[in-house]
Amino acid sequence: MGTLCFMEGGQYDPAGQAFYRLRRLASYGLYRRKNFSDxxxxxxxxxxxxxxxxxxxxxxxxxxxxxxxxxxxxxxxxxxxxxxxxxxxxxxxxKRKLKRRHYRSKGPNYIWHLDSYDKLKPYGICVNGCIDGFSRFIIWLRVGRSNNNPRIVAGFYVEALTYLERVPHSIRSDMGTENSYIAEMQSFLRRNGPGSRTAFLYGTSQHNQRIESWWGILRKECVQFWMEFFEQMKQDGYFTGDFIDKSRMIQYFFMDIIRIR
Known part of the structure; x- marks a missing residue:
């Protein structure tokens, strides 16, 4: 146990205690480090x-x-x-703040971000969307019975090109098989243009931030209500999650309503 130093009156003396420790170290031939780096x-x-x-x-x-x-x-x-x-x-x-990167796009229709949204998929409602990276203009946002069929998703792409009368410079999506037809068509249409090698870009969700950010907005403003609504139906015994419930009840009664919303 070390010795405590007290001043007159019984109060603890921190300076005296420090001096005592230095003298104790010196008695053992030990000293505070002095050879600090420049x-x-x-x-x-x-x-x-x-x-x-x-x-x-x-x-x-x-x-x-x-x-x-x-x-x-x-x-x-x-x-x-x-x-x-x-x-x-x-x-x-x-402040415990993250240093976020800044998203940059060269202009409208330079890059489209494509993705499927599966939060309502357990209830038979499938969502697929595409957004322009520069303007955040929603190219398409479709609700259907499937977002895994590449023919269905490719149909959304063809309809968008027909309506806009232009082809984007690049499209970015994840590695989902539903995007395979779009990848082939986009690469074919851009085969002779500048940047043909980057006509279609595969990547993770972290690199597809425009559409991922939009999904967050969609859930906050719309999807969360339907998730809670369908979950309440399930708890009340009106929905079991089997094929008949998804294809007959949920899709028949609610799909058009969700599309309007």
């Missing part, structure tokens, strides 16, 4: 780290990186240097 070199190392994904991390992680690379530096010094070199990053971490 601050400028540490700052240059942190500056280079900020050019990579390390810019997303805080001073504790950066301090560990400094130690791993042979620098002898205090954690407080790393915190101060980060505040100087990356003030915006520090402010964002304090």
């Amino acid at each position: 601050v400028l070199q540490v700052a240059m190392f942190i500056f280079e780290q900020l050019k990579s994904s390390s810019c997303l991390h805080g001073y504790r992680w950066m301090h560990s990186r400094c130690l791993q690379n042979g620098f002898i530096v205090q954690k407080e010094m790393v915190r101060i240097l980060l505040g100087i070199l990356d003030p915006s990053g520090v402010a964002a971490r304090v």
Whole structure:
């Protein structure tokens, strides 16, 4: 147990306690670290780290990186240097805000985002949509009995081209088989144009952010109501989820209503 230092009157003396600890360390031949790395070199190392994904991390992680690379530096010094070199990053971490990327498109009809929406699929209602990446104009938003049939989805594409009388520069979608016919037609129509290799782009949902963002709006403004409505029907015993319920009851009575909404 260590010895506590008290001032006159019985009050605890932190300065005296610190002096006692230093004297105790000296008696063992131990001293506080004095051979710290040059601050400028540490700052240059942190500056280079900020050019990579390390810019997303805080001073504790950066301090560990400094130690791993042979620098002898205090954690407080790393915190101060980060505040100087990356003030915006520090402010964002304090607010716990993500640094979002900015979506860019060269113009109308440059890229269309295509996707299917399956939140109502357990109840027999299938949604497929396409949106222009630049203007967020909804190219089509269709409700039907299936959004997995490539012939049906390709029909939406042909109707859109006929109505708009133009072909987009590119289309982006996920790897779903329902998009296979559209991929072939789009690649054929753009085969002689500039950027023919990127006429149809496959990717994950994270890269299809325009239509994914629209699905969030659709659920908030419309779909959530129907999800709760159908779930309540299920709890009340009016819907069991079998083929007859989906194809006869839900689709027959509610599909046209959802289309209007």
